[in-house]
Amino acid sequence: MRKLEYSDEDLIDLVISGDHNAYRKIVDKYKNYVFSAVYKIISHSEDAEDVAQETFVKAFRALESFDGRSKFSTWLYKIAINTAISHRRKKKFYTQDIEEVQINDTVSIGGSMKQQEQKEYLQKAFQLLGEDDVTMLTLFYLKELSLEEIAEITDFEANNVKVKLYRARKRLAEKMKLILKSEAKSLL
Amino acid sequence: MDKEQLIFDYLDNNCSESEKETVENLLITDAEFKTLFLELSAIHKLLEDNLVIEAPKSFTGRVMSQISPGLKFDFQFSEFSKWLAVITAVLSLIFSLQKLGYIPEEYQYFSSQILVLAIALALVFVIIETFMSLQGRKNMSI
Numbered sequence: 001m002r003k004l005e006y007s008d009e010d011l012i013d014l015v016i017s018g019d020h021n022a023y024r025k026i027v028d029k030y031k032n033y034v035f036s037a038v039y040k041i042i043s044h045s046e047d048a049e050d051v052a053q054e055t056f057v058k059a060f061r062a063l064e065s066f067d068g069r070s071k072f073s074t075w076l077y078k079i080a081i082n083t084a085i086s087h088r089r090k091k092k093f094y095t096q097d098i099e100e101v102q103i104n105d106t107v108s109i110g111g112s113m114k115q116q117e118q119k120e121y122l123q124k125a126f127q128l129l130g131e132d133d134v135t136m137l138t139l140f141y142l143k144e145l146s147l148e149e150i151a152e153i154t155d156f157e158a159n160n161v162k163v164k165l166y167r168a169r170k171r172l173a174e175k176m177k178l179i180l181k182s183e184a185k186s187l188l
Numbered sequence: 189m190d191k192e193q194l195i196f197d198y199l200d201n202n203c204s205e206s207e208k209e210t211v212e213n214l215l216i217t218d219a220e221f222k223t224l225f226l227e228l229s230a231i232h233k234l235l236e237d238n239l240v241i242e243a244p245k246s247f248t249g250r251v252m253s254q255i256s257p258g259l260k261f262d263f264q265f266s267e268f269s270k271w272l273a274v275i276t277a278v279l280s281l282i283f284s285l286q287k288l289g290y291i292p293e294e295y296q297y298f299s300s301q302i303l304v305l306a307i308a309l310a311l312v313f314v315i316i317e318t319f320m321s322l323q324g325r326k327n328m329s330i
Contacts, residue, residue, distance in 0.1 A: 022257040027248045035243035049244060056251045119238045141235040166193055173231045 006125050008072040016064055027056050030073065034080045040138040041084040042091075043127050053085050055080040070152055073143065078153040087132065125175040135166035140165055150172055195225050246313045269317045276310040279303055 006014070006025060034055050039048035055078055059066075059079050066075055099137035132154075139150045147165070151158040191214075197203040198211045214221040283303040285291050298306075 020252075023255060024248055027251050031243040031247050033252075035247065036239055036241045039241055040239070049247065051241065053247070053251050053254065057254050060255045065279055114240070118234055119241075122234055123240050130304055137235060138239065141239045161275070166196055170192055170194055170233065171229060174233075176231060176234075177227075 009068065012063060012066065012072065016059070023056075024062055026072075030076055031056075033073075034076065037077060037138045037142055038084040039082050039084060040123075040126055041075065041081070041131070041134050042088055047091070048084075051084050055083050058083065071149070072124065072144070074149050075151055077139065077143075079147070081139070081153055085131060085135070121176065121179060124179055127174055128175040128178075129168065132144060132164060133171055136161065136165045136168040137172060190226065191221060191224060195228045196232075222252055231281050251280050272310045276307055276314070279310070280305050283307065 008026065008029075009027050011022045013061070015026070031052070033050040034049060038052045038055065039045065042048045042051060055076070059076050062079075080144065084091075104146050126137075129137075135154060136150065139153060145153070147158050147161045149155075152162045154161065156164065194203070194207060194211060198208060199287070215225060223297070256265070283300065286296055286298075286300065286303070297302065
């Protein structure tokens with residue numbers, strides 16, 4: 001009988017044994033997470049798509065070196081984050097100042113922002129944060145990775161990750177306030 | 189522990205029973221703490237709800253074409269378009285059989301003009317979807 005659900009390990013074995021089509025299932029499973037993580041770091045949709053694709057191509061080519069000591073997703077996110085960060089450095093996507101961040105729509109501060117507006121404002125706030133902050137927040141909220149897994153992906157100590165995550169959230173809250181305040185001012 | 193750290197731990201479900209109690213008491217007794225709590229929990233929820241963005245529709249196909257150029261390009265049509273393609277094929281078959289005289293006149297329920305019109309309409313829908321799908325990458329929302 002044909003197996004309906006394959007584990008990551010099953011799929012990896014199939015790919016390594018020559019069934020390249022099995023990799024399609026892996027890409028389908030993780031594409032939204034990888035694309036989102038990369039997009040948060042790069043803040044440019046077309047570049048993010050290229051980098052997310054590059055991530056999957058790199059992972060495919062290195063699949064035989066995946067030793068299974070960590071989860072496949074952890075290994076894949078590590079490739080994604082490193083590729084995105086090196087792309088960001090290469091393209092010199094520096095952290096922007098509040099004045100540089102353009103916000104076109106109006107917003108109500110009373111918590112009734114629409115989903116699209118929320119995403120837009122969140123992305124603007126991310127653009128004001130540093131590389132480490134964006135990486136911490138993205139990994140923590142994207143797929144509920146544990147602090148240990150985040151430590152493995154980022155090469156930081158687990159204790160350090162907790163502190164960095166706390167600071168990143170604090171800074172994000174400040175940036176969000178700043179953006180909303182500047183937006184409110186522009187309405188006056 | 190500072191108030192913000194305490195709130196984040198509470199929101200992450202990562203605090204002890206006594207810390208949980210402290211947060212819940214402060215929410216009742218300390219208005220400033222309550223404001224801070226509401227602000228941080230709004231940010232927490234915003235992150236939880238808005239971080240995942242859908243990858244473009246043809247993403248998988250593009251990755252697959254890079255890793256195995258021999259594999260067929262994976263273009264994703266909607267269910268609607270798939271059915272339209274089937275209907276178009278059936279109508280085209282009926283049309284061809286009618287034209288070749290394989291269907292007796294008493295069984296020709298559709299005129300050639302109606303068949304051509306239906307086939308053309310179905311093809312237009314399929315072409316529009318193909319075009320929109322190709323444009324999807326450029327017009328992708330955040």
